Amino acid sequence: MPPTEPTMTRAPFLERMMRIDRRVIFLFIGVALIFPLFFDISQKLPVSREVQMAADALEAVPDGALVLFSCDYDPPSAPELQPMAVTALKVGLRKKWRMVIIGLWPQGPQQANMALRTALEDEQFKDLRLTEGVDYVNLGFQSGNEAVIQKMGSDIPTTFPRDYRGIPVGDIPLMRGIKNLGNFDFVVNISAGYPGTREWVQFGVDRFGVRMISGSTAVQTTEMFPYIGRQLAGLVGGMRGAAELEQLTETPGRALKFMVGQSVAHVIVILFIVIGNAAYFATRKGKKGN
Amino acid sequence: MRREIPTFIALFVGVICIVQFFIPHRPFGTLVDTFSDWFGILQAFAIWLGALNLLRVSLERSVAKKSHDRWYGIVVILAFLLITITGLFFSGGRGFQLAGTRFDYLYVNIYTPLSSTMFAILAFFVASASYRAFRARSWEATLLLLAAFLVMLGRVPVGDTLTGFFPDGYRLSDVASWIMTYPQVAGQRAIMIGIALGVASASLRLILGLERSYLGGE
Numbered sequence: 063m064p065p066t067e068p069t070m071t072r073a074p075f076l077e078r079m080m081r082i083d084r085r086v087i088f089l090f091i092g093v094a095l096i097f098p099l100f101f102d103i104s105q106k107l108p109v110s111r112e113v114q115m116a117a118d119a120l121e122a123v124p125d126g127a128l129v130l131f132s133c134d135y136d137p138p139s140a141p142e143l144q145p146m147a148v149t150a151l152k153v154g155l156r157k158k159w160r161m162v163i164i165g166l167w168p169q170g171p172q173q174a175n176m177a178l179r180t181a182l183e184d185e186q187f188k189d190l191r192l193t194e195g196v197d198y199v200n201l202g203f204q205s206g207n208e209a210v211i212q213k214m215g216s217d218i219p220t221t222f223p224r225d226y227r228g229i230p231v232g233d234i235p236l237m238r239g240i241k242n243l244g245n246f247d248f249v250v251n252i253s254a255g256y257p258g259t260r261e262w263v264q265f266g267v268d269r270f271g272v273r274m275i276s277g278s279t280a281v282q283t284t285e286m287f288p289y290i291g292r293q294l295a296g297l298v299g300g301m302r303g304a305a306e307l308e309q310l311t312e313t314p315g316r317a318l319k320f321m322v323g324q325s326v327a328h329v330i331v332i333l334f335i336v337i338g339n340a341a342y343f344a345t346r347k348g349k350k351g352n
Numbered sequence: 353m354r355r356e357i358p359t360f361i362a363l364f365v366g367v368i369c370i371v372q373f374f375i376p377h378r379p380f381g382t383l384v385d386t387f388s389d390w391f392g393i394l395q396a397f398a399i400w401l402g403a404l405n406l407l408r409v410s411l412e413r414s415v416a417k418k419s420h421d422r423w424y425g426i427v428v429i430l431a432f433l434l435i436t437i438t439g440l441f442f443s444g445g446r447g448f449q450l451a452g453t454r455f456d457y458l459y460v461n462i463y464t465p466l467s468s469t470m471f472a473i474l475a476f477f478v479a480s481a482s483y484r485a486f487r488a489r490s491w492e493a494t495l496l497l498l499a500a501f502l503v504m505l506g507r508v509p510v511g512d513t514l515t516g517f518f519p520d521g522y523r524l525s526d527v528a529s530w531i532m533t534y535p536q537v538a539g540q541r542a543i544m545i546g547i548a549l550g551v552a553s554a555s556l557r558l559i560l561g562l563e564r565s566y567l568g569g570e
Contacts, residue, residue: 138468175451220385285540325509
């Protein structure tokens, strides 16, 4: 038999604490998230194992390496994922990687462009002059979900015959000599769902043996944990992971700034949970006493 | 024949795809590449089909005078036409996604903030839902509550500040990390294996023609 709500026998105060209007909670969360944005507060984060592995994996990729960025997300997930994309691109710019960008989501390549623009605004890259097609190329979106990854394993030029500007891949200097996934030294996947990290693991990693890290939204991070170690060289999960990566790669950005708000919001949620449970137990005790 | 031919196609393609996974050489590899192309083409058509269907449904809704949702339908149609026409005709052809095009302007300044706002609203609902759902009503609920409490607090710096006097490896961030790495992964693996077995059996039923509901009818 399912447990039932205890009868309210104690003071109405406890009852109110058990049924706080959701608008009150919204107000507290709103203030918690907005207020820190007006201040330049910095905090040092304890680094989790999976993000440390991701940062180490990025650092281990040699200078000038050929790296594939698969940006599989859209604007709704951008607040969490865009900072990761920016940080990974900054590392790439610093290490002079040759970067090939694709998207299994229609909006992914445009998000990558925005991330690249943000990365290039950084003070350390202000004198950097990138040539599209030589230093990096955006091959755009291709429909087909995991079938695209499968096809890339055997033939990239036929999977992406043109870049997103419409230039044939044969005319792009960076793409010369690139036949399939085996030509890439590393893959960075930023994923908000399907198709994303799971499909890259199943087809790109297990099938074609690419070495990869993943950046994923907080809600799907737990599903990616079993892949850490063997299939994923590292995992950056949610805003917290993005902030840790920014801290580790010494490229402070929006995630570190937003983490202050998230920290306060977490504490407020916990306080509300504690209040709700305290009131629940107090009313239950009252019921038993009667 | 209307059912037999699609069933045969499913059987043929399914078997080739399975065989190719273990023997990635000619002719299986080439065949699967061709199937991937077909799949991509079909999916491109499906995207258009979805978009046009959305337009049709919104059109029906917007002309229904008594519908309370008619304004939503009108907004969908106007937004659809605005972004499609701008992208196709006023943004430089194939390079419509390039920085500085009108399409890019709409994408960066309207679509992105609106979509992000919708997603951000989740933060408020999750907070409210957590307050209502995390009640220690039973042993299982208490366990869930405790795990959520430790992970939520351990994932933000204040957790370590509160337990800073604990030795290294025993602070809240370490506890949260342990929960995520061991009990959580064990549960996830069990779920993943269960799903994989389910997918394998459902796929076999499709390939062998035992499951034909996707063909329509009975």
